[in-house]
Amino acid sequence: MTAAVSSDRDQILRWIEEERDEIVRFLQRLVRARSPNPPGDTRAAAAVVQERLDAEGLPYRIVAPNPEMPNFVGTFEGGGGPGRHLVLNGHIDVFPVAGDHGWSRDPWSGDIVDGKLYGRGAADMKPGTTASIVTYALLHRLRDRLPGKLTLTAVSDEETFGPWGARWLMDHEPEVLGDCCLNGEPSGPNTIRFGEKGPLWLRFTVRADGAHGAYTHLTKSATLVATQLIGALGQIEDLAVELPHNVMSAMDEAREASDAAMGAGAGAITDKVTLNVGLLEGGVKVNMIPSECHFEADIRMPPGMTRERVMAEVDRILADHPGVEVEETGCSPPSYCDPYGPMVEILQRNVQALRGHRPTPIVGLGGTDARLWRYRGIPAYVYGVFPHGMGSHDEHVDIEDFLHVVRTHALSAYDYLTAK
Numbered sequence: 001m002t003a004a005v006s007s008d009r010d011q012i013l014r015w016i017e018e019e020r021d022e023i024v025r026f027l028q029r030l031v032r033a034r035s036p037n038p039p040g041d042t043r044a045a046a047a048v049v050q051e052r053l054d055a056e057g058l059p060y061r062i063v064a065p066n067p068e069m070p071n072f073v074g075t076f077e078g079g080g081g082p083g084r085h086l087v088l089n090g091h092i093d094v095f096p097v098a099g100d101h102g103w104s105r106d107p108w109s110g111d112i113v114d115g116k117l118y119g120r121g122a123a124d125m126k127p128g129t130t131a132s133i134v135t136y137a138l139l140h141r142l143r144d145r146l147p148g149k150l151t152l153t154a155v156s157d158e159e160t161f162g163p164w165g166a167r168w169l170m171d172h173e174p175e176v177l178g179d180c181c182l183n184g185e186p187s188g189p190n191t192i193r194f195g196e197k198g199p200l201w202l203r204f205t206v207r208a209d210g211a212h213g214a215y216t217h218l219t220k221s222a223t224l225v226a227t228q229l230i231g232a233l234g235q236i237e238d239l240a241v242e243l244p245h246n247v248m249s250a251m252d253e254a255r256e257a258s259d260a261a262m263g264a265g266a267g268a269i270t271d272k273v274t275l276n277v278g279l280l281e282g283g284v285k286v287n288m289i290p291s292e293c294h295f296e297a298d299i300r301m302p303p304g305m306t307r308e309r310v311m312a313e314v315d316r317i318l319a320d321h322p323g324v325e326v327e328e329t330g331c332s333p334p335s336y337c338d339p340y341g342p343m344v345e346i347l348q349r350n351v352q353a354l355r356g357h358r359p360t361p362i363v364g365l366g367g368t369d370a371r372l373w374r375y376r377g378i379p380a381y382v383y384g385v386f387p388h389g390m391g392s393h394d395e396h397v398d399i400e401d402f403l404h405v406v407r408t409h410a411l412s413a414y415d416y417l418t419a420k
């Protein structure tokens with residue numbers, strides 16, 4: 001490491017230490033600025049972000065194809081000549097709050113208790129978006145000697161996979177593409193996500209003649225056919241995936257880390273198709289044979305699986321259940337990139353130095369905007385805080401973990417741009 005590089009890296013860590021209270025206060029204000037999606041109006045949170053960008057004198061534009069869901073895009077070129085283009089990505093919308101049941105604090109309080117900051121978005125993903133903004137600000141101060149280019153994208157409309165956020169930018173603002181994307185979605189400090197599963201949502205409709213509940217000899221029952229079909233659909237979980245050797249071996253090596261990050265058993269399903277029937281409705285009355293039943297299946301496809309292969313298997317199973325209709329209501333393909341790419345090595349080295357352990361590259365079970373970069377062949381990695389209470393009650397972040405993610409992102413972005 002040259003003297004200039006090591007002093008820049010020290011400077012980055014010093015700034016984070018000196019401005020620590022300000023960074024935490026910014027996260028607190030961002031959590032207090034309600035931005036539940038649905039409905040997805042993020043203007044209050046965007047005002048907090050804008051104030052921060054303005055206070056730092058940072059370059060940015062607002063791209064708001066939907067005026068209630070603004071996105072920030074900022075870019076600067078370093079003065080150190082041509083080089084790599086890194087894109088930082090985070091979202092400012094959050095899950096809604098279904099009443100304050102189970103919350104020990106007001107879900108929009110941003111209260112800090114025992115080193116933890118509470119509120120909706122306090123894990124997913126206002127800390128990660130803050131890490132992106134702080135990284136953008138600190139590297140901008142060093143821009144005169146940085147090679148390459150850094151782009152910040154702080155977006156709306158992520159939680160519903162909506163069209164007005166990163167998806168819009170991908171299609172209309174080509175400068176957000178870059179050579180690599182770094183994202184701070186909650187993942188836990190021990191893992192780096194290089195891929196994620198993708199949902200395929202199917203709605204099934206079963207119809208029968210129906211009859212008096214005692215006359216079972218007269219008609220099939222729509223609910224009975226549906227339950228038999230659901231049992232048979234379990235066969236899609238046996239579909240095997242084909243992946244490049246290095247991705248397969250990364251997924252094998254990640255089983256333990258996946259269990260630790262996402263709960264025991266997670267490692268066993270990262271490379272498997274899973275089926276969840278999230279909704280089932282049928283029948284009118286206890287003593288009538290149902291003439292109609294609907295159910296909706298949430299199928300999660302691992303990297304290496306395609307919608308076409310799953311649908312071919314579904315069609316094969318449906319051949320034994322004539323008259324059942326199926327409709328696709330949503331699909332987002334799985335994605336992955338190089339599990340051992342340059343950014344992974346950089347993140348591992350920095351976490352090793354900051355925390356004394358090497359995070360493991362894993363595949364996430366849920367969806368993030370990082371997939372949109374991978375779809376375009378751009379490597380995209382997720383490194384973020386532990387998801388305490390994500391999508392549930394008492395969502396919170398450990399402030400030390402949050403600051404660790406800020407340090408890791410800022411140093412890793414610097415290293416990525418300055419790597420020879």
Ligand SMILES: [Zn+2]
Nearest residue numbers: 091124125185
């Ligand atoms: Zn998220």
